[in-house]
Amino acid sequence: MNMLVDGEWRTNAGEYTDDDGSFERQETTFRDRVRDDPDARFRAEAGRYHLYVSYACPWAHRTLVVRALKGLEDAISVSVVDPYRDEDGWQFTPDKEGCTRDPVLDADYLRELYVEADSDVTGRVSVPVLWDTQEGTIVNNESREIMRMLDTEFGEIADRDVDLYPDGYRDDVDRIIDEIYEPINNGVYRAGFATKQGPYDDAVDDLFAALDHWDDVLADQRYLAGDRLTEADIAMFTTLVRFDNVYHTHFMCNVQYVREYENLWPYLRDLYQTPGVAETVNMDHIKEHYYTTHPDVNPNRIVARGPDLAFGAPHDRDELPGGPPSALAGVSADD
Numbered sequence: 001m002n003m004l005v006d007g008e009w010r011t012n013a014g015e016y017t018d019d020d021g022s023f024e025r026q027e028t029t030f031r032d033r034v035r036d037d038p039d040a041r042f043r044a045e046a047g048r049y050h051l052y053v054s055y056a057c058p059w060a061h062r063t064l065v066v067r068a069l070k071g072l073e074d075a076i077s078v079s080v081v082d083p084y085r086d087e088d089g090w091q092f093t094p095d096k097e098g099c100t101r102d103p104v105l106d107a108d109y110l111r112e113l114y115v116e117a118d119s120d121v122t123g124r125v126s127v128p129v130l131w132d133t134q135e136g137t138i139v140n141n142e143s144r145e146i147m148r149m150l151d152t153e154f155g156e157i158a159d160r161d162v163d164l165y166p167d168g169y170r171d172d173v174d175r176i177i178d179e180i181y182e183p184i185n186n187g188v189y190r191a192g193f194a195t196k197q198g199p200y201d202d203a204v205d206d207l208f209a210a211l212d213h214w215d216d217v218l219a220d221q222r223y224l225a226g227d228r229l230t231e232a233d234i235a236m237f238t239t240l241v242r243f244d245n246v247y248h249t250h251f252m253c254n255v256q257y258v259r260e261y262e263n264l265w266p267y268l269r270d271l272y273q274t275p276g277v278a279e280t281v282n283m284d285h286i287k288e289h290y291y292t293t294h295p296d297v298n299p300n301r302i303v304a305r306g307p308d309l310a311f312g313a314p315h316d317r318d319e320l321p322g323g324p325p326s327a328l329a330g331v332s333a334d335d
């Protein structure tokens, strides 16, 4: 695998899978927090933080959705890496459609930012990254924590009063994010990167048992935690929106398409149609990344054509109690 070891880039630093053929996701390295507190080292401020993402990455996508829903576009700037990741890791290719340069170091590779933050860093060079332009360092590179910071610590700075971790729902939101992580969010990777039949079968069993479960839950409630849109839905969304186009085929999660689920498919369309969300989905980057970046899985790098999904079709979920935050009413792509 490709990673930084003591600040040096290595392209042969061990394997993705353990001896049993099971995929193992590494712990992320930078775990500081931005806080809504004037005395905090990383205090919430407009214009101070920069977010590095790939449109392809479901983890990074979570942070983009929260940024869009809260209206943090002016306060937190973004760089988008090339969806194709080769041996050199994530790269900045500003001339490519949808990609941007790095305004911080004018770097060619994301790994340069990691080394700038810690010259001895050992770890994977992953997105998302929340960068502090004041200290010139990485605050955090764990999507769940960045999602929470953008949601709860930038209240005064955000354009919209959108709370995705509301009082009264918090325990459920945390529990659901935990519950869907291993079988669903990480489950598709466990299936796709398994190098033996047993771990693949286990991953697929867990994945579809969990999808069946949440499909049942969503028969009677609009969102995962009930009648409110929360961070748990965002965590689910970024996996579901990639599912039929990528995970079903590329990662062999082909027991069922999401679009065949009675409730998950309208739920996915409902989330997609929530103001601000559709603009965060770049299916070209998503498909290019997965189909071209994993030579062990798809050595010829052919990008599968279909399916063309009707994310904009009516969903009828508004018949259930609740709905998107009222602050989003009337918000359109141009706002």
Ligand SMILES: N[C@@H](CCC(=O)N[C@@H](CS)C(=O)NCC(=O)O)C(=O)O
Residues within 6 Å of the ligand: 002, 028, 056, 057, 058, 059, 060, 124, 125, 126, 127, 128, 141, 142, 143, 144
């Ligand atoms: N736990 C991390 C995982 C992030 C992650 O694995 N991102 C992938 C892209 S989808 C990545 O950048 N991988 C590059 C690598 O691991 O070398 C998070 O949720 O933020």
